[in-house]
Amino acid sequence: MKRIAILGSTGSIGRSTLNVAESYPERFQVVSLAAGRNLDSAFEQAQRWKPRVISMASEADAADLQSRLKSAGNSGIEVVYGPAGTVKVATLAEADFVVSAIVGVAGLEATYEAVKAGKAIGLANKECMVAAGELITAEARKQGKPLLPIDSEHNAVHQCLRGGRMNEVRRIWLTASGGPFRHTPKSEFPSISVEQALNHPTWRMGKRITIDSATLMNKGFEVIEACRLFNMPAGQVSVIVHPQSTIHSMVEFVDGSILAQFSVTDMRLPILYALTYPDRIESDMRFPVMDLRHLEFSPPDVEKFPCLRLAYEAVEAGGAKPVALNAADEVAVAAFLDGCIRFDQISQIIEEVLGETKAGKLESIRAVLEADLQARGIAQEKVGRLARSSTTASVATSRDL
Amino acid sequence: MKRIAILGSTGSIGRSTLNVAESYPERFQVVSLAAGRNLDSAFEQAQRWKPRVISMASEADAADLQSRLKSAGNSGIEVVYGPAGTVKVATLAEADFVVSAIVGVAGLEATYEAVKAGKAIGLANKECMVAAGELITAEARKQGKPLLPIDSEHNAVHQCLRGGRMNEVRRIWLTASGGPFRHTPKSEFPSISVEQALNHPTWRMGKRITIDSATLMNKGFEVIEACRLFNMPAGQVSVIVHPQSTIHSMVEFVDGSILAQFSVTDMRLPILYALTYPDRIESDMRFPVMDLRHLEFSPPDVEKFPCLRLAYEAVEAGGAKPVALNAADEVAVAAFLDGCIRFDQISQIIEEVLGETKAGKLESIRAVLEADLQARGIAQEKVGRLARSSTTASVATSRDL
Numbered sequence: 001m002k003r004i005a006i007l008g009s010t011g012s013i014g015r016s017t018l019n020v021a022e023s024y025p026e027r028f029q030v031v032s033l034a035a036g037r038n039l040d041s042a043f044e045q046a047q048r049w050k051p052r053v054i055s056m057a058s059e060a061d062a063a064d065l066q067s068r069l070k071s072a073g074n075s076g077i078e079v080v081y082g083p084a085g086t087v088k089v090a091t092l093a094e095a096d097f098v099v100s101a102i103v104g105v106a107g108l109e110a111t112y113e114a115v116k117a118g119k120a121i122g123l124a125n126k127e128c129m130v131a132a133g134e135l136i137t138a139e140a141r142k143q144g145k146p147l148l149p150i151d152s153e154h155n156a157v158h159q160c161l162r163g164g165r166m167n168e169v170r171r172i173w174l175t176a177s178g179g180p181f182r183h184t185p186k187s188e189f190p191s192i193s194v195e196q197a198l199n200h201p202t203w204r205m206g207k208r209i210t211i212d213s214a215t216l217m218n219k220g221f222e223v224i225e226a227c228r229l230f231n232m233p234a235g236q237v238s239v240i241v242h243p244q245s246t247i248h249s250m251v252e253f254v255d256g257s258i259l260a261q262f263s264v265t266d267m268r269l270p271i272l273y274a275l276t277y278p279d280r281i282e283s284d285m286r287f288p289v290m291d292l293r294h295l296e297f298s299p300p301d302v303e304k305f306p307c308l309r310l311a312y313e314a315v316e317a318g319g320a321k322p323v324a325l326n327a328a329d330e331v332a333v334a335a336f337l338d339g340c341i342r343f344d345q346i347s348q349i350i351e352e353v354l355g356e357t358k359a360g361k362l363e364s365i366r367a368v369l370e371a372d373l374q375a376r377g378i379a380q381e382k383v384g385r386l387a388r389s390s391t392t393a394s395v396a397t398s399r400d401l
Numbered sequence: 402m403k404r405i406a407i408l409g410s411t412g413s414i415g416r417s418t419l420n421v422a423e424s425y426p427e428r429f430q431v432v433s434l435a436a437g438r439n440l441d442s443a444f445e446q447a448q449r450w451k452p453r454v455i456s457m458a459s460e461a462d463a464a465d466l467q468s469r470l471k472s473a474g475n476s477g478i479e480v481v482y483g484p485a486g487t488v489k490v491a492t493l494a495e496a497d498f499v500v501s502a503i504v505g506v507a508g509l510e511a512t513y514e515a516v517k518a519g520k521a522i523g524l525a526n527k528e529c530m531v532a533a534g535e536l537i538t539a540e541a542r543k544q545g546k547p548l549l550p551i552d553s554e555h556n557a558v559h560q561c562l563r564g565g566r567m568n569e570v571r572r573i574w575l576t577a578s579g580g581p582f583r584h585t586p587k588s589e590f591p592s593i594s595v596e597q598a599l600n601h602p603t604w605r606m607g608k609r610i611t612i613d614s615a616t617l618m619n620k621g622f623e624v625i626e627a628c629r630l631f632n633m634p635a636g637q638v639s640v641i642v643h644p645q646s647t648i649h650s651m652v653e654f655v656d657g658s659i660l661a662q663f664s665v666t667d668m669r670l671p672i673l674y675a676l677t678y679p680d681r682i683e684s685d686m687r688f689p690v691m692d693l694r695h696l697e698f699s700p701p702d703v704e705k706f707p708c709l710r711l712a713y714e715a716v717e718a719g720g721a722k723p724v725a726l727n728a729a730d731e732v733a734v735a736a737f738l739d740g741c742i743r744f745d746q747i748s749q750i751i752e753e754v755l756g757e758t759k760a761g762k763l764e765s766i767r768a769v770l771e772a773d774l775q776a777r778g779i780a781q782e783k784v785g786r787l788a789r790s791s792t793t794a795s796v797a798t799s800r801d802l
Contacts, residue, residue: 159658162564168681173690240690247661255677256670256686257560260648260661269657276656280569285657289574289641292698299691 002028002275005089005119007110008101009033010041013124013150016267017099018045020275023283028275032089034102034110037061043068046077053078053092055085083109090114097275099150100125103206104330105372108132112365115139115147122274123229124150130221131323132368133228134361147229148274153222154229155270156248156261161230163251163259171236172226173250173258176300178241179214186304192343194336211333212307215346216300220311224322227315234315239308241298263287306347310354317359323368324375328353331379340387349382403429403676404495406520408487408511409502410434411442414525414551417668418500419446421676424684429676433490435503435511438462444469447478454479454493456486484510491515498676500551501526504607505731506773509533513766516540516548523675524630525551531622532724533769534629535762548630549675554623555630556671557649557662562631564652564660572637573627574651574659577701579642580615587705593744595737612734613708616747617701621712625723628716635716640709642699664688707748711755718760724769725776729754732780741788750787754780 004021008014014033021028030049035042037057042065046054054077056062062081069077080088083106090098090110098114100107101124111128115121116139123129128136140147149155153174161169180199181192197214198207205213212218219239226237240250250260263269264285272283302309307329314321332349335341341349353375362368405422409415415434422429431450436443438458443466447455455478457463463482470478481489484507491499491511499515500523501508508526516522516537524530529537541548550556554575562570581600582593598615599608606614613619620640627638641651651661664670665686673684703710708730715722733750736742742750754776763769 159564159660163560163660163662164563164681170683238690240693250690252688252690253681254683255673255681256667256684256688257662257664257674257681258688258690259560259564260663261564261658262661263658266657272656273658280565280654280656280658282571282655283657287653287657287659289639289651289653289659289698290700292641292696295693295696297690297693 001026003031003094003096004028004275005032005034005092005095005098005114006030006101007034007086007090007099007107007114008103008124009035009045010038011036011101011103013099013101013267013271017101017122017271017275018049020268020271024281027281031094032092034086034089036102039064047072047074050074051077052094053080053089055080055082055089057081086110087113090119091117095119097122099271099274100128101150105131105369108368109365112136112139115143115145118143118145120145121147122150122271123147126151126221126225127326129225129228130326131372132362132365133224133322134318135363135365135368137228137231146277148277149225149229150267150270150274151222152248152265152267152270154225154249155273157226157230157251159261159273160249160251160259163257164253166231168254169230169232169236169251170254170256171238171252172230172232173252174219174222174226174237174239175242175245175247175249175297176216176219176239177213177245178243178298178300179216181214181304182241182243189304189344190342194339197336197343207337208330208333211336211346212329215307215343216305217307217311217329217346217350219300220308220314221326223308223311224315224325234312239300241300242296244295246292246295307350310347310350314354319359319361320357320371320375321354321359323362323371324353324357324378325350327372327375328379331376331383335383335387340383341390345386349379349386352382353379402427404432404497405429405676406433406435406490406493406496406499406515407431407502408435408491408499408508408515409437409504409525410446411436411439412502412504414500414502414668414672418502418523418672418676419450421669421672422450425682428682432495433493435487435490437503440465448473448475451475452478453495454481454490456481456483456490458482487511488514491520492518496520498523500672500675501529502551506532506770509769510766513537513540516544516546519544519546521546522548523551523672524548527552527622527626528727530626530629531727532773533763533766534625534723535719536764536766536769538629538632547678549678550626550630551668551671551675552623553649553666553668553671555626555650556674558627558631558652560662560674561650561652561660564658565654567632569655570631570633570637570652571655572639572653573631573633574653575620575623575627575638575640576643576646576648576650577617577620577640578614578646579644579699579701580617582615582705583642583644590705590745591743595740598737598744608738609731609734612737612747613730616708616744617706618708618712618730618747618751620701621709622727624709624712625716625726635713640701642701643697645696647693647696708751711748711751715755720760720762721758721772721776722755722760724763724772725754725758725779726751728773728776729780732777732784736784736788741784742791746787750780750783753783
């Protein structure tokens with residue numbers, strides 16, 4: 001029986017994890033949940049799973065949840081809140097395995113503490129590896145506990161890596177859908193609308209990750225994650241555009257053999273893989289191999305999508321640079337979604353913020369969070385400047401017409 | 402330093418193995434060679450590799466080789482001949498690893514003796530698994546030594562299987578090019594000429610295997626090999642047509658994940674894999690991943706290609722049935738190449754021979770060879786009958802014109 005803590009239990013990955021746990025009641029027990037801000041969903045989950053501890057983002061929600069649980073006769077569940085509550089959920093003595101699925105830097109501290117507490121980790125939080133990958137992987141190595149990726153690309157890489165030893169890997173190939181602007185000329189990038197950028201050809205996802213897919217920044221983050229998670233230099237991690245997204249990723253070995261992984265596109269699969277590793281257990285998920293058809297592949301256009309190049313530069317420099325990459329991107333994408341900057345200015349802002357960020361090694365999660373805040377400040381300032389000049393430009397353009 | 406014996410050293414796989422050994426002189430030493438009938442090539446190989454023992458098919462060639470080697474000042478090489486010579490090469494005390502690459506049932510005995518002598522085996526001889534798979538795998542299990550496939554499909558499967566445990570495999574998927582008659586209507590099969598059948602769209606190979614690819618019998622043999630080599634029921638081995646032959650094969654695990662292997666099409670790769678397993682070593686072979694394009698897949702048409710169905714029936718029955726399948730096919734293909742029977746009669750003969758073969762378990766290589774001879778006899782008789790009736794039919798046709 002594996003005892004699971006879930007950080008981000010009311011989000012998409014959290015719910016899929018509970019779905020998996022529900023399918024294998026003899027294998028998995030849910031012992032603690034960090035539920036965030038969705039009180040109704042948290043109440044339902046607490047009622048259903050009766051965890052030892054559940055955490056809410058705010059003190060007020062925690063109090064509400066506690067009284068609702070009491071009324072429902074479940075007063076044995078400890079309700080905690082805030083960052084300390086999340087850490088409590090992540091480090092609970094009863095938990096063997098922590099699913100890290102809180103979005104953003106909010107998940108960093110609790111994930112790091114879980115690693116330090118010797119838990120095995122299922123990683124769905126991108127920032128853990130992008131911003132704090134050096135710290136977290138060093139600690140996991142020290143603890144001798146696995147960091148198992150819960151996203152289709154890195155989970156695929158993890159599976160393919162079983163075909164050889166780490167020093168027998170020539171290259172990791174991350175596949176990319178290529179986003180909606182694969183065939184759009186770069187000259188049209190300045191006029192890409194928010195609506196166009198949100199219309200991803202393959203996936204339905206949150207807004208930020210959809211924009212990050214359109215700029216290929218998301219793939220850049222994945223390059224950094226792969227470098228950290230698998231301890232590979234950036235020069236050995238490549239991106240290949242594969243619009244069907246059938247093959248989730250590949251590993252090329254030194255002898256010239258390449259292993260590729262594919263499966264149905266269902267997050268329950270990487271979750272199940274992470275939860276049961278090194279075993280595999282029967283699931284009802286079946287990829288219709290007989291329907292495999294017309295897989296296409298092509299190299300990414302780094303000139304057109306500078307975010308990918310910036311990610312390589314950031315991970316090679318290390319330290320505060322990847323932190324700044326992530327922070328600047330989050331600010332720039334929000335500004336684009338708000339109509340303050342143009343699509344092509346997202347990468348421009350990130351590049352400028354990176355240019356003003358020192359690479360300096362970060363020795364603690366606190367240092368990571370400080371670097372994150374600093375980069376956000378710089379990015380915000382650049383957004384302000386661009387927004388003002390673009391207003392002027394629009395006025396100029398209107399006048400010209 | 403791995404010490405290698407090669408059965409079939411002057412054939413295509415044998416020469417590729419020597420090529421690999423030449424590239425890694427610090428890792429591989431060639432200690433014995435079974436060279437067959439090509440005297441010049443055997444002399445060259447003996448001069449170059451100075452094996453402890455070399456075997457020729459005939460006593461006369463062995464005597465010739467001995468005197469040529471003596472004249473060249475290499476009298477220290479022991480020259481042997483015939484089946485006993487091949488067994489000597491295969492079981493030499495100094496050899497750690499035996500590459501089994503003699504085509505046909507001629508390779509059976511020596512391979513079996515090598516396994517019994519506790520050698521690790523690189524298997525390129527198809528008949529070893531099709532005709533004597535049960536015997537050879539049982540002995541290899543007893544010895545605790547690996548049987549490593551040297552052909553692109555099973556080598557791919559072997560690599561993909563590393564992604565999980567044997568009891569975690571849902572299905573093995575063997576890819577098939579589909580042969581030249583993938584799009585030819587079955588009604589045209591009776592008029593397929595030898596020339597058309599020898600014109601394989603993807604591979605340049607020997608005549609028998611080219612015809613076996615056109616009838617899908619070759620893929621049927623590979624299904625049997627996979628069942629034997631990986632101890633899988635036939636119901637868990639499937640064939641998928643993939644005309645580009647880029648993906649060499651795949652393994653689907655019980656959780657729904659599929660691993661696929663691909664690489665350049667160069668036999669040195671599976672040879673190197675087998676010779677170095679469980680390690681992988683650097684080679685100059687590189688598949689141009691960036692050129693990956695338009696991979697197609699479709700199910701095989703078992704109605705159109707009955708040989709594939711016959712292979713499943715033979716392996717499920719076991720014992721003498723797969724032996725008869727192979728023997729009948731060899732006779733029928735030879736008859737087709739000689740213009741004695743029609744293309745569609747190849748499967749007809751095999752089906753009839755299978756129908757007259759008892760499944761009976763075979764307890765020794767001798768019993769396998771006897772079953773082989775018996776099936777050849779039956780097949781030859783059926784060829785004769787069909788050839789006579791077709792001559793009559795041709796005459797009738799000419800008269801009608």
